Amino acid sequence: MQIVDVAKVRSRFSQAGHPQVIEMLCPHCLKEATFSIKDWTQHAGRVAATETPCPRCGRGVLFLNLLDHRDSPGKSTLYVHPDPVGRTGMAGADYLRHLSAPLGRTYESALKHYNHGDWGTAALTVRHLLEGLATRLLTDAHRDDSLMTQLETLTERVDLAAPLEDIAEMLAPNGIFGRQFSDETCIDQNTAQQLLELAEQMVAYLVVLPGTMAELKSRIASAPVPLRRGNTAA
Numbered sequence: 001m002q003i004v005d006v007a008k009v010r011s012r013f014s015q016a017g018h019p020q021v022i023e024m025l026c027p028h029c030l031k032e033a034t035f036s037i038k039d040w041t042q043h044a045g046r047v048a049a050t051e052t053p054c055p056r057c058g059r060g061v062l063f064l065n066l067l068d069h070r071d072s073p074g075k076s077t078l079y080v081h082p083d084p085v086g087r088t089g090m091a092g093a094d095y096l097r098h099l100s101a102p103l104g105r106t107y108e109s110a111l112k113h114y115n116h117g118d119w120g121t122a123a124l125t126v127r128h129l130l131e132g133l134a135t136r137l138l139t140d141a142h143r144d145d146s147l148m149t150q151l152e153t154l155t156e157r158v159d160l161a162a163p164l165e166d167i168a169e170m171l172a173p174n175g176i177f178g179r180q181f182s183d184e185t186c187i188d189q190n191t192a193q194q195l196l197e198l199a200e201q202m203v204a205y206l207v208v209l210p211g212t213m214a215e216l217k218s219r220i221a222s223a224p225v226p227l228r229r230g231n232t233a234a
């Protein structure tokens with residue numbers, strides 16, 4: 001079950017406000033499709049469901065609209081089932097969109113090409129994304145350098161230690177968290193939650209990132225080199 005971005009909802013029913021027309025990739029055939037919903041079945045004013053066939057492949061797609069009156073009155077979250085068979089966007093892609101809206105769109109377009117099975121176009125789009133990212137992080141000063149040179153320049157420019165310095169400051173005896181450790185009975189849920197998030201971010205940065213990069217590198221190194229099309233012995 002996956003959340004559908006509200007931007008994909010083109011129109012809504014006037015009375016209950018449930019989505020009526022949704023434009024999104026079909027989770028079965030991964031093609032862009034317009035789902036026109038005839039009606040919703042609502043239960044206890046909390047949840048509404050409907051099954052609509054994909055106009056491209058004809059297979060049923062289940063939509064679930066969860067109405068949350070408690071946290072945000074009038075708001076609802078739209079879910080789709082099944083999960084798409086292709087790759088979904090990475091967690092935190094919003095930060096990329098925030099850094100640069102065009103780069104966010106390039107990433108989405110790379111995913112879309114990948115999920116349509118256009119491998120060559122997907123790979124070229126990813127290269128374009130990496131070039132754009134390097135240029136953006138170098139504040140456009142090295143626009144004409146090759147990608148390799150740009151990435152090498154990046155290692156000198158980006159201060160990868162800065163996030164750790166921030167954390168060290170917070171945990172120091174006089175820091176915002178360090179101060180509270182003198183009496184742990186005063187620590188509330190909010191502080192505990194923030195500390196847990198901080199630890200998770202550190203684990204992601206120091207352990208998960210190097211680990212997954214090393215694993216990817218070894219997969220790249222051990223992958224068989226694909227034969228060029230037309231290069232095979234005729």
Ligand SMILES: [Zn+2]
Nearest residue numbers: 026029054057
């Ligand atoms: Zn379909």
